[in-house]
Amino acid sequence: MSASTSIPYFSEDQLAGLGLTTHEVINRIETLILSGDKQQAWSAPKAVIQPGDGRYMMVALAAADDPSVLAVKTVVLNPRNPEQGLPLINGLVTLLDSHSGLPIAILDGNWITAVRTAGLSATAARHMAKNDASVIAFIGCGVQANSHLQAFSTLFPLEKVLLFGRGAVNIERLGDKAAELSLPSVACDSAEEAVTGADIVISSVTHTGDVTPFLDANWLKPGAFAAITDLAVPWGKESFSALDQVVIDDLVQEAAMPNKLMSPDYVTGDLSQLVLGKIKGRNLDSDRNAFVFRGHAMGDLALSTLVYQRALMMSD
Numbered sequence: 001m002s003a004s005t006s007i008p009y010f011s012e013d014q015l016a017g018l019g020l021t022t023h024e025v026i027n028r029i030e031t032l033i034l035s036g037d038k039q040q041a042w043s044a045p046k047a048v049i050q051p052g053d054g055r056y057m058m059v060a061l062a063a064a065d066d067p068s069v070l071a072v073k074t075v076v077l078n079p080r081n082p083e084q085g086l087p088l089i090n091g092l093v094t095l096l097d098s099h100s101g102l103p104i105a106i107l108d109g110n111w112i113t114a115v116r117t118a119g120l121s122a123t124a125a126r127h128m129a130k131n132d133a134s135v136i137a138f139i140g141c142g143v144q145a146n147s148h149l150q151a152f153s154t155l156f157p158l159e160k161v162l163l164f165g166r167g168a169v170n171i172e173r174l175g176d177k178a179a180e181l182s183l184p185s186v187a188c189d190s191a192e193e194a195v196t197g198a199d200i201v202i203s204s205v206t207h208t209g210d211v212t213p214f215l216d217a218n219w220l221k222p223g224a225f226a227a228i229t230d231l232a233v234p235w236g237k238e239s240f241s242a243l244d245q246v247v248i249d250d251l252v253q254e255a256a257m258p259n260k261l262m263s264p265d266y267v268t269g270d271l272s273q274l275v276l277g278k279i280k281g282r283n284l285d286s287d288r289n290a291f292v293f294r295g296h297a298m299g300d301l302a303l304s305t306l307v308y309q310r311a312l313m314m315s316d
């Protein structure tokens with residue numbers, strides 16, 4: 001291998017300091033999806049190892065030719081991490097030139113995972129949620145809830161935040177984040193209270209390998225949209241029959257996965273079809289819609305390329 005002797009590394013603080021907006025993230029995700037449709041960008045189904053003790057280890061791979069970048073994201077999710085004061089999910093993104101294979105940069109994977117996952121949900125929400133959604137509920141109040149609150153507060157005229165979590169610390173932290181955004185928040189006594197009261201529901205509950213479903217899509221009110229980031233593990237899967245449109249992140253990836261997000265009968269299509277206008281995100285004001293997903297490598301590539309280009313621009 002030749003090229004430079006050191007590979008630039010971008011930390012979480014450096015990436016956060018670039019000041020990217022949610023609209024920039026969504027636009028880059030949509031642009032990359034359009035490139036994928038023209039065979040100028042590609043992704044592979046993620047590879048996952050689950051040793052059976054609750055850990056979930058995965059690699060996501062995507063590449064494009066304009067700009068010429070390949071991104072590999074590797075993360076380990078360990079439900080015991082928070083007990084050690086560590087984030088639930090830790091990892092890295094490695095960027096290579098997609099023609100030569102030479103290294104470009106290494107990025108903090110935690111920030112990328114938080115912001116790209118909210119970016120994927122926001123991309124779906126732009127097509128599937130009602131524009132006037134004003135009450136947002138969080139089931140699970142950790143890292144993902146935080147990045148989703150940030151993203152959704154810039155897209156929708158939010159007036160209230162409903163919180164349902166587990167430990168008090170993260171519930172309070174998310175309430176504080178809402179207050180920073182000038183949004184009142186209410187800690188709910190039950191998940192049903194949070195879901196039934198909301199126009200938008202974000203579920204991001206800890207993946208432990210043995211979560212008993214406690215959420216029911218029948219609780220969603222007419223017109224509501226749910227972004228289900230947690231592989232739908234806490235949801236009663238049969239209840240998805242109550243929904244009008246259910247979009248997943250990638251049909252090709254889903255076909256390769258052993259544990260399906262839900263019965264294919266409930267799936268309207270995937271994010272690419274939504275962005276390309278091949279399926280409609282919302283038909284009626286009263287429709288109940290959901291984006292249910294396990295993570296799309298195109299999102300990691302889109303955001304990683306965007307931050308790398310922005311960092312170069314800012315260092316000029």
Ligand SMILES: NC(=O)C1=CN([C@@H]2O[C@H](COP(=O)(O)OP(=O)(O)OC[C@H]3O[C@@H](n4cnc5c(N)ncnc54)[C@H](OP(=O)(O)O)[C@@H]3O)[C@@H](O)[C@H]2O)C=CC1
Pocket residue numbers: 077082088089113117139140141142143144145164165166167168169170171204205206207208228229230231293294295296
């Ligand atoms: N689809 C995708 O691309 C991605 C999906 N994810 C999913 O998101 C999940 C959350 O990730 P992240 O936000 O980083 O993790 P965090 O640990 O930061 O947050 C998880 C939250 O869920 C809460 N929780 C756990 N069990 C319950 C329960 N039974 N009822 C209500 N709340 C509960 C936790 O409570 P407490 O505060 O007590 O810990 C915590 O607030 C992951 O487990 C993964 O499944 C994550 C990244 C990408």
Ligand SMILES: O=C([O-])C1=[NH+]CCC1
Pocket residue numbers: 056058060075077089113294295296
């Ligand atoms: O795609 C992703 O980054 C993840 N999906 C589940 C946990 C992390």
